[in-house]
Amino acid sequence: MSKITDKTTNIDKARRRLAKASVAAVPVVLTLTSRPVLGAYCSVSGMLSGNLSRDTSNVHCDGFSPGYWGNLGAKRGYPAPYFEGNFIDKNGDPCTHPKDIDYPNSGGTKFSDVFVGLGFDGVDHTNETLLEVIWTYSGSLAFYCVAHLLNAASGIPTYQLTEAQIIDMWNQWATTGSYEAAPGVYWSGEDIKAFLEQTQH
Amino acid sequence: MLTSEKWHATAGFKLLWHTWDDESVVYHTGSGDTHLLDSVAAFVLKTLEKKTLNIFEIIETLSQDSDLVTDENFHEFISQLISKFNRLGLIERHSG
Numbered sequence: 204m205s206k207i208t209d210k211t212t213n214i215d216k217a218r219r220r221l222a223k224a225s226v227a228a229v230p231v232v233l234t235l236t237s238r239p240v241l242g243a244y245c246s247v248s249g250m251l252s253g254n255l256s257r258d259t260s261n262v263h264c265d266g267f268s269p270g271y272w273g274n275l276g277a278k279r280g281y282p283a284p285y286f287e288g289n290f291i292d293k294n295g296d297p298c299t300h301p302k303d304i305d306y307p308n309s310g311g312t313k314f315s316d317v318f319v320g321l322g323f324d325g326v327d328h329t330n331e332t333l334l335e336v337i338w339t340y341s342g343s344l345a346f347y348c349v350a351h352l353l354n355a356a357s358g359i360p361t362y363q364l365t366e367a368q369i370i371d372m373w374n375q376w377a378t379t380g381s382y383e384a385a386p387g388v389y390w391s392g393e394d395i396k397a398f399l400e401q402t403q404h
Numbered sequence: 405m406l407t408s409e410k411w412h413a414t415a416g417f418k419l420l421w422h423t424w425d426d427e428s429v430v431y432h433t434g435s436g437d438t439h440l441l442d443s444v445a446a447f448v449l450k451t452l453e454k455k456t457l458n459i460f461e462i463i464e465t466l467s468q469d470s471d472l473v474t475d476e477n478f479h480e481f482i483s484q485l486i487s488k489f490n491r492l493g494l495i496e497r498h499s500g
Binding site: 230231232233234235268270271274275276278279299300301 | 414415416417429432433434435436437438439440441442444445481484485488489492493
């Protein structure tokens with residue numbers, strides 16, 4: 204008997220909570236994104252000239268992470284002219300998760316349609332799709348460059364890098380092992396990754 | 405938004421929940437974003453994890469489980485909520 208009483212009390216509490224919440228004029232849904240604690244430099248020139256002279260604590264470049272472009276971003280569709288590929292698995296059946304796509308036969312944009320295919324590290328992405336690179340080479344420079352190419356093509360108001368800049372970063376690195384960010388200033392692959400990473404949330 | 409359109413949680417990704425009294429946070433594995441929801445918003449999203457419903461069906465489910473007054477304003481409230489969930493990628497239209 205006491206168990207029944209307890210259950211009833213719990214239900215009433217739950218009903219009260221919902222009733223109380225309904226007082227809000229608009230639905231309460233707040234997104235709690237993780238952003239760089241120290242703010243960000245959204246452009247190459249800003250990164251080179253800013254350093255300690257400028258407070259960037261409130262600057263957010265709002266690029267999406269590679270993880271987004273491998274998951275929900277792929278599901279929602281890549282920005283034109285890029286294509287994530289048809290959601291068909293290796294058995295020819297429709298699939299819902301981007302990691303299950305049969306990439307070679309998906310019709311997705313190939314990495315080498317945009318970038319130099321062969322990286323300076325010797326990894327050849329020529330026949331891989333953009334989405335496949337994200338799922339196969341987590342943490343690599345190719346993984347970051349694909350994501351930021353898509354950020355640049357997305358028209359995010361606060362995102363300052365262009366598709367041409369991202370392509371140039373990769374292509375210079377792929378052929379020489381570094382990117383000339385300014386005359387005589389060379390970034391390694393790790394430098395490029397660090398820069399791109401602080402422009403995303 | 406058509407009121408006959410049916411909605412469900414975006415397929416292929418998980419929602420990870422933690423709830424304190426009137427508030428919940430939910431982590432969406434598809435976007436990597438975490439959202440803070442009030443109890444009504446959390447109830448609706450949890451319902452759409454299990455079922456595919458249109459706005460009328462969502463309101464009916466809510467009215468069965470609460471003392472909420474489901475008038476015209478409430479319909480607008482739920483429409484806004486569904487639009488917001490859709491924008492955030494938490495739910496998608498049922499394509500069937």
